[in-house]
Amino acid sequence: MTAATITQSTGAAHTRIMGVGAMRPERVVTNDEVCTWIDSSDQWIRERSGIATRRFARPEQTVVDLALPACQDALAMAGVSPSDIDAVVVSTVTWYLQTPSAAAVLAERLGATPAAAFDLSAACAGFCHGVGLASDMVRAGSARHVLVVGVEKLSDFTDLRDRKTAFLFGDGAGAVVVGPSDRPGIGPTLWGSDGAQADVISQTEPWTAMRSEDGRTISGDWPSLAMAGQTVFRWAVWQMAPVAQKAMDAAGVRASDLAAFIPHQANVRIIDAMVKQLGLPPDLPVARDIEHMGNTSAASVPLAMERMLSDGTAPHGGLALLIGFGAGLVYAAQVVELP
Numbered sequence: 001m002t003a004a005t006i007t008q009s010t011g012a013a014h015t016r017i018m019g020v021g022a023m024r025p026e027r028v029v030t031n032d033e034v035c036t037w038i039d040s041s042d043q044w045i046r047e048r049s050g051i052a053t054r055r056f057a058r059p060e061q062t063v064v065d066l067a068l069p070a071c072q073d074a075l076a077m078a079g080v081s082p083s084d085i086d087a088v089v090v091s092t093v094t095w096y097l098q099t100p101s102a103a104a105v106l107a108e109r110l111g112a113t114p115a116a117a118f119d120l121s122a123a124c125a126g127f128c129h130g131v132g133l134a135s136d137m138v139r140a141g142s143a144r145h146v147l148v149v150g151v152e153k154l155s156d157f158t159d160l161r162d163r164k165t166a167f168l169f170g171d172g173a174g175a176v177v178v179g180p181s182d183r184p185g186i187g188p189t190l191w192g193s194d195g196a197q198a199d200v201i202s203q204t205e206p207w208t209a210m211r212s213e214d215g216r217t218i219s220g221d222w223p224s225l226a227m228a229g230q231t232v233f234r235w236a237v238w239q240m241a242p243v244a245q246k247a248m249d250a251a252g253v254r255a256s257d258l259a260a261f262i263p264h265q266a267n268v269r270i271i272d273a274m275v276k277q278l279g280l281p282p283d284l285p286v287a288r289d290i291e292h293m294g295n296t297s298a299a300s301v302p303l304a305m306e307r308m309l310s311d312g313t314a315p316h317g318g319l320a321l322l323i324g325f326g327a328g329l330v331y332a333a334q335v336v337e338l339p
């Protein structure tokens with residue numbers, strides 16, 4: 001008897017981002033409001049982080065509520081209907097249920113059922129992980145159109161009394177549709193992790209530590225995100241520019257070929273240091289959406305991409321260098337053609 005061979009799927013030769021959408025919650029939180037919670041000043045926050053405002057979702061709004069309109073806009077721009085989506089990937093660390101995934105709930109609300117749906121936990125690098133994964137899925141033939149959403153409701157997990165983090169984080173969602181293309185529109189993803197530094201950005205207490213002795217009630221402080229700001233800052237400044245450079249090299253693209261640089265929006269001083277280290281042209285449009293949105297973790301890159309395209313700072317069809325980095329520590333970068 002001859003052994004059966006397994007038929008392999010084959011996908012599209014190339015991929016691209018077909019559309020992008022954004023959701024920015026209505027409530028604008030100013031630095032002056034932040035200074036009613038912590039001992040700080042508008043000037044200090046602007047100078048040390050570049051943040052002027054951030055957005056907070058309403059208490060009852062969930063990660064799925066934020067993701068939905070961003071996805072609908074991305075689908076409309078891509079000209080793809082929800083029923084043509086084969087997979088929904090939600091990059092988030094702030095969905096409030098251990099299970100079911102935000103992606104499964106979102107797929108149903110979008111009308112994308114029975115698309116594959118799962119959440120991806122890669123913190124501030126989550127969106128770039130999702131884009132890399134989606135591109136590989138489309139090229140391998142396990143999906144034709146993939147919806148990738150970066151979404152966070154960090155206001156639920158920020159200790160508003162912690163002066164090291166209370167001014168930093170915000171809420172929002174950004175989504176893209178990744179699909180087949182007649183030319184390469186998404187370059188190779190450069191990604192990696194360094195779990196030896198797991199403690200530099202992490203949840204203050206594991207959920208299990210909040211369990212009372214009776215095993216049924218909850219005690220202790222609500223967990224929030226804690227961060228060794230300076231350690232993260234140095235890691236981002238020194239380790240991430242070489243990763244971005246490798247993503248350009250892997251794509252066969254030079255700095256002069258780029259139409260935009262869209263890094264994770266963690267701190268405007270990190271962004272400026274990366275621009276300098278990469279030797280990017282002085283007139284290259286660089287995302288500085290952090291001024292308006294604060295650090296929205298997985299949502300920051302697609303939110304910044306959407307803003308640059310809608311206000312005309314970056315051209316449709318131009319090449320953009322993306323990089324995300326954060327808790328894990330983890331990172332991912334790639335060059336993409338803007339939708």
Ligand SMILES: CC(C)(COP(=O)(O)OP(=O)(O)OC[C@H]1O[C@@H](n2cnc3c(N)ncnc32)[C@H](O)[C@@H]1OP(=O)(O)O)[C@@H](O)C(=O)NCCC(=O)NCCS
Binds near residue numbers: 038044045048232267
């Ligand atoms: C958080 C961050 C903005 C703090 O900036 P910094 O320049 O590193 O600030 P430091 O922690 O060194 O503190 C500097 C001084 O400001 C003070 N300070 C700290 N927080 C303050 C606040 N909210 N308001 C006013 N002063 C503050 C400190 O007490 C310290 O005072 P001292 O010099 O008298 O001791 C910066 O470290 C950062 O952006 N880190 C990376 C964040 C990041 O990328 N996080 C997510 C990764 S995805």
